[in-house]
Amino acid sequence: MKDLDSIIEQVEQRFGEAVEASDRPFGDAVLTVGRTRVRDVLSHLKEQGFDLLLDIGGVDGLHLGRRERFELVYNLYALESDLRLRVKVFVPESDMTVPTVSDLWMSANWAEREAYDMFGFVFAGHPNLVRILCHREFVGHALRKDYPIMKGQWATGTSDLRPDLERE
Amino acid sequence: MGVKGIPVTKHETGLITTRLDEVIRWGRKNSLWPLPFGTACCAIEFMGAVSSVFDISRFGAELVRFSPRQSDLLLVAGTINYKLGPVLKRIYDQMCEPRYVISMGACACSGGFYDNYATIQGIDQIIPVDVFIPGCPPRPDAVLDAVVKLQEMIDKEPQRRPRQPERERERPR
Numbered sequence: 001m002k003d004l005d006s007i008i009e010q011v012e013q014r015f016g017e018a019v020e021a022s023d024r025p026f027g028d029a030v031l032t033v034g035r036t037r038v039r040d041v042l043s044h045l046k047e048q049g050f051d052l053l054l055d056i057g058g059v060d061g062l063h064l065g066r067r068e069r070f071e072l073v074y075n076l077y078a079l080e081s082d083l084r085l086r087v088k089v090f091v092p093e094s095d096m097t098v099p100t101v102s103d104l105w106m107s108a109n110w111a112e113r114e115a116y117d118m119f120g121f122v123f124a125g126h127p128n129l130v131r132i133l134c135h136r137e138f139v140g141h142a143l144r145k146d147y148p149i150m151k152g153q154w155a156t157g158t159s160d161l162r163p164d165l166e167r168e
Numbered sequence: 169m170g171v172k173g174i175p176v177t178k179h180e181t182g183l184i185t186t187r188l189d190e191v192i193r194w195g196r197k198n199s200l201w202p203l204p205f206g207t208a209c210c211a212i213e214f215m216g217a218v219s220s221v222f223d224i225s226r227f228g229a230e231l232v233r234f235s236p237r238q239s240d241l242l243l244v245a246g247t248i249n250y251k252l253g254p255v256l257k258r259i260y261d262q263m264c265e266p267r268y269v270i271s272m273g274a275c276a277c278s279g280g281f282y283d284n285y286a287t288i289q290g291i292d293q294i295i296p297v298d299v300f301i302p303g304c305p306p307r308p309d310a311v312l313d314a315v316v317k318l319q320e321m322i323d324k325e326p327q328r329r330p331r332q333p334e335r336e337r338e339r340p341r
Contacts, residue, residue: 133251133286134250134251134285134286135250135251138250142285142286147285149284149285150283150284150285151285152250152284152285152286152287152288152289153250153285154250154253155250155251155253155254156254157254158254158255158258
């Protein structure tokens with residue numbers, strides 16, 4: 001069983017400058033990775049025993065003044081060694097494309113759809129990148145800080161749920 | 169003499185006569201078959217209202233049907249979001265006249281505390297509602313109260329007349 005420090009060290013050695021930062025806020029290990037190499041890093045971490053992708057979170061730092069507006073946070077868990085690791089990626093507003101990891105972890109399929117639905121991240125290579133929570137007529141992305149949070153949008157059909165019921 | 173609430177005339181032959189409207193009205197109000205459209209915790213309270221302690225069958229509304237074709241009372245219990253709106257509308261449209269709607273709980277009545285992009289701020293924006301029940305969630309007593317209120321309403325309404333003539337006649341039969 002490996003410990004977290006040696007895994008992080010290994011990642012830093014192997015990926016060099018792609019690992020932008022590594023720290024432990026509140027005791028949780030966080031790796032910040034460059035957008036182009038995130039898939040390689042995650043693939044490597046999966047081989048190191050992180051067999052569970054718990055969730056993919058999005059952050060809209062519109063008012064946070066960070067170097068890019070958006071962040072993606074992958075929460076990993078290793079069942080056997082009971083280790084947790086977060087991988088963070090900064091995503092610029094101008095190009096929100098991130099490579100998909102839905103082929104590495106099945107759970108990434110819906111998690112990426114949710115991140116697309118709520119924030120507008122585009123996961124290149126995702127097999128079915130459509131909205132998962134909001135209805136398909138929804139315009140915009142609800143969890144972005146510049147979306148008026150109380151603005152509802154009417155749905156006119158049930159095509160999300162039963163495509164066969166909608167004849168158009 | 170006679171059934172409570174219905175004017176009857178007793179004849180010497182043993183027959184009783186009354187008005188057809190009155191009999192239909194009496195039957196309607198005492199045999200509401202609810203369709204629970206339960207999406208949240210209000211549905212659990214409705215289960216409490218149906219089961220033995222509160223016993224909604226004392227008011228004739230215990231025959232819960234999960235088909236809009238077989239029910240006359242749509243009981244919307246829970247949060248309705250925009251994605252579910254067309255589904256609720258379709259269920260309502262599939263019900264036969266006469267049909268009644270009870271909006272149960274804060275969420276169905278007004279969106280409750282979900283004042284956000286996902287939640288419809290009151291189902292009366294989609295379908296007509298006869299009785300609103302406040303509460304989060306309402307106690308089963310409140311459900312019984314709503315059923316009684318609805319029965320009083322049915323008692324007063326003119327019979328053998330579609331409740332929404334303008335809408336119903338537009339649709340080809």
